[in-house]
Amino acid sequence: MTAWWVLTSVGVLLGLLVQGRFSPAVLFGGWATGYLVLGVVSEQQWLSSFTNPALITLLVLMLVSLALERSPLLERFSGALLKGNESLASLRLMGVTAGLSAFLNNTAVVGSLLGVISRQRHIPASRLLIPLSFASVLGGVTTLIGTSTNLVVNSFVVNAGLPALGMFEFAAVGVPVALLCLMVLMFSARLLPQNGMKDEESAQPYFLEARVQPGAALVGRSIEQNRLRSLDGLFLLEIVRNDRLISPVAPDEILEANDVLVFTGEVKKVQALQPFSGLELFGNGVDRLLASNLVEVVVSNESELAKRTLQEVDFRTMFNAGVVGIRRGNKRLTGQLGKIPLRVGDSLLLAVGADFTQHRNLDRNFHLLGKMQRPKLSNRQSVLAFAGFGAVIAMAALNLLPLLNGLLLLLAGLLLSRMLTLSELRRRFPFELVVIIGSALTVAKAMDSSGAAQLVADGMRALFNGHGVFGAFAGVYLMTLLLTETVTNNAAAALAFPIGLSTAQAFGVDPMPFIMAVAFGASACFMVPFGYQTHLMVYSPGRYRMVDYIKTGLPVSLAYSAGVIALVPVVFPF
Template identity: 65%
Template sequence: MTPWAVLLSITLLLVLLISGKVKPAIAFVALAGVYLLAGFIDTSTLLVQYTNPALATLLLLLLVSLALERSPLLDWLSQHLLKGHPKLATARLMCSTALLSAFLNNTAVVAAFLGAITRQQRIAPSRLLIPLSYASILGGITTLVGTSTNLVVNSFHLNASGSELGMFQFSLVGIPVALVTLTVLLWRANALPHHRSEDTEEKLSYFLAADVETESPMVGKSIEENGLRSLDGLYLLEIERKGRLISPVAPDEQLQADDTLVFTGEVSKVQALQRFPGLNLFGHQADNLLATNLVEVVISHESELAGKTLQDVDFRSMFSAGVVGIRRGDKRLEGQLGKIFLRVGDCLLLAVSADFRQHRNLDRNFHLLSGSFTRPQLNRNESLVTLGGFAGVIGLAAANWLPLFHGLLMLLGALLLLKVISMAELRRRFPFELWLIIGSALAIAQALENSGAAALLAHGMEAVFSGYGMYAAFIGCYLLTLVLTETVTNNAAAALAFPIAWSTAQAFGADPLPFVMAVAYGASACFFIPFGYQTHLMVYSPGRYRITDFLRIGLPVSVVYSAAVLIITPLVFPF
């Protein structure tokens, strides 16, 4: 019954990941710990997985990317790509994003273009942001370092076979797949919504919460008497009073102490609230708060704010800023904003103090959309050293003259020595969760092998596809990975699907490489919903998208992408 118990535990892990109630890092580490206690793996085997050379290479690449993402090259490109005819501008944006994402962290590429796209007025941002996110995925599948998913698969391949995948081994299939899919994406971009800044939808996108003080002279007077019906650019949407909502708000409704007033409208007109005595924004005087700069940010996938409310954290002390409004896609957020659980991808409108830019945890928590605040950039010499050094490392690794790990380690050392990046920044941005997930997943894969569960899975796959042939089994492994990446994170999908694909190839007596590639490309095939991939979440709220927008564009993109992968992969990597 041991193999069945292991398979049952994997099923439970998958259920927890899909539910979102347990963080992936906690779920994977807990299951690896259970397998250790049950004797499926020993202590030395478990610890070795966390020092897997391919995993260490991934971590080094992410740390070096901290310097790469501060290069002024990305900002320069973002200012020049959107000129000319909208269709040509969209094509330039997609091609440039794909090319950059083949070598740079796709999150950094999307973050660099995000602010410029949302600030410009020529082309509706909603026409550009989904193509931006999808193009970053398509560029990532073309090289070993293009996406963390490829490096995760490389970690498993090294563990299973003793050899690493080549720098451009993914390109043979990835480049033609990317070109075909980008063409379809450019064609379907016309079907995206056309949200401009002057549209009513845009003006109603933020919801501002203000508290009525106990001693406010507004208490006991009606909405009409307080002048709240004639605000410039703002509209009183609802009142929260002692746990219940009053909506719509009648003109003769009298204000009471501790009422929370929820406004909607143009964020630039938020100063209209300044003239009302005893009206506080998130517990702070409106006049003090609004005397500072307004900055719009998106909560990043690394942020410690995700899953918490503004009341759970001392936001003002943490960032020297007050939250004026919150936006999530095109949805209207109900109730008191301070009690809303924040999510990755939420847009926050911040009123920041002069000390805001001094906080060192900004990059980890936010992607900047607009405002006078700009992130510190590398100077010309630092940028040349960083970009030139990275290009050299990639070139040497591609020519097999220097292992990628060695090159990245030397480059990181040089960046630290030249003070391009600091030890403090490395500590703040070290990807602990990813390290725990992949290390634990490698241990879980080893437990599957040791317990006999992997062999049981292989026999099951063989029984299901024995009447249809090896190619059908290959398609099954790809589709399994695709379903997983749409329901859990892409790296978790690769970690769960790899042992199944490897065992299936062995059961059919086939070369495992095409099955390995099916997992790699399938784990990047996240096009249907915004919640499965971090760059989708980054553009979800800035683009004012609905989930149906992703489905409308993602369906044809996913179909063409999958068809290209399933046709080209066996031709390049025969069974």
């Protein structure tokens, strides 16, 4: 009875994850705590989930990456990647990105190149950004540390009492699959749109809001009388009055105090509003805004702004910046921007002061696309940091020093040399990831100890009875792929692993092919932007639509799946 109850509760968990109203950290944390309180798992099992060695390794690796992502070397090198015709530039970009992502955090790799690609005018960014994101995923599957998903799966492996996965255990399958998919991507990327490149003269895909202050000369006069119909580069699209939308705006519409005027067009030409006294742009008068810099940022996957509005977080106080416009994919958001819940991957156009880059909460919340950049490491510091990281990886691969020990030594060195500070570690500490993985390990234990995972495994065995163990292996992979396209990659791995392991045990075969099916399946997100953080990072800067991911990603996903299903049983026999 307990098995069915736990299985039903996991089904509810999956449904809530798909719905997306609650964060995975809240859901997994709530479920793990519930299993503890109800006695499904013991207190010792609950605590041991958060002290899992593989989880601690992932945590330390992410903290070390904070220093590596501040290196200017990759950004400086990126200019050479984008020379020549589009095909060669795309090939070089994807090859280098995949190679770097095999060892560095792929979010950091994409973040380092995102601004450079968005600013350059040689090739439309929309032709490069999805290939950039896909290449980072493909490079990540080739090593243990290339993606958090592989390390998450490793934490489940260790938790199950099996030998930990090696640094290059994924390479025999991952490298051929990555090369095959990169070749396919060269052709499918030709289906991407050629969205216009950023240019000072081109229209920006944003809306601009201005509030009519009480007592302004504009109040009580019509749009025509105020000459708001013939502005240079701007068009009055609608008026928001007392939560009521007036659209289209008639020439004889009389303005009232506190009306919010919504303009579209070239928001860079905001100076067209300068002659109108009494207009306020998100808490700033027009004069003050004109003295500011306009900077574009992308909301990061670590941001505390996700699912919250600008008003809720008091954006102006938090960042000393005003939001001029918001863009989501290829859509411009309008209405009352202050009341729109933000999402990871949204692009914001900010009016900022000279001290904007000094704010310590920028790295956690944004990827900067403009020419303003956060303080970087010096060349000497960059070389030392990468040399130290390379030495740690080499010693771990040669079994001279455990990976966790080496990373801890490197982290200590970065702190002593002041390349990292304790305050930076506190700001960027991945609390949500720790909660998700630690809680997911508890959920996996609950599924295993209650017999829920065995129930699913028996169902898988019955379903694939006529196809043998290979059919069950393919079924576990496809189930994980479906999960990762529906929820996040780490959540997919957490839900699929206990089922994969129990299925292997039900067939009485080596669990490694099924473990690899879960690991590779959880990274097989190529058709939607919402299942992987790097896809969301490029969603708005590339002005993409959902169909752009499907057209480009479907051939890649088919090639990836065919390669994994064909190679895993050969490299890891049943």
